Amino acid sequence: MQDRPEPAESPAPPDSQAALHARVGGVDGTPALTAEQLERLLAWLRWSSGEIRGGMDAYVRVRSAARADAFARVAEELERTAPEGNAALLALAARLRARSLSGEVPPDVKAPRLWRADRPVPELDPIRVRREQRIGFALGLASGAAQIHVAAGGKV
Secondary structure (H helix, E strand, C coil): CCCCCCCCCCCCCCCHHHHHHHHHCECCCCCCCCHHHHHHHHHHHHHHCCCCCCCCCHHHHHHHHHHHHHHHHHHHHHHHHHHHCHHHHHHHHHHHHHHHHHCCCCCCCCCCCCCCCCCCCCCCCHHHHHHHHHHHHHHHHHHHHHHHHHHCCECC
């Protein structure tokens, strides 16, 4: 194992917001989203907000429903924010990322609806349901944030 030389003096830590912007901020000169690009992104988010079914464990279905709910909420926030331009979209993506990392789950997150008619609705452990909702909602927020970030010309 080789010893690495230590720097003579480490620089003062940068402001956390400035450091974050330097890493994931926008690329200067990126044109604003066109109406067509925005509509395509919204269509993808809305499509992703549909509940899926088939061959899943009940808890996986709970996670999937929470993920779909997150996509629907991201689409609503994108529609409200889009007219403000790329800087606002990058800020929205950063907020969505932060909410994803914090484990946010709104109390009214949607539960699965599509259970097979020929089988009873399963009884689920509320603690595990909440954990699966947290995972699914975080995945939806993070994925939506990534799509918005790239569409608005964010650094990758």
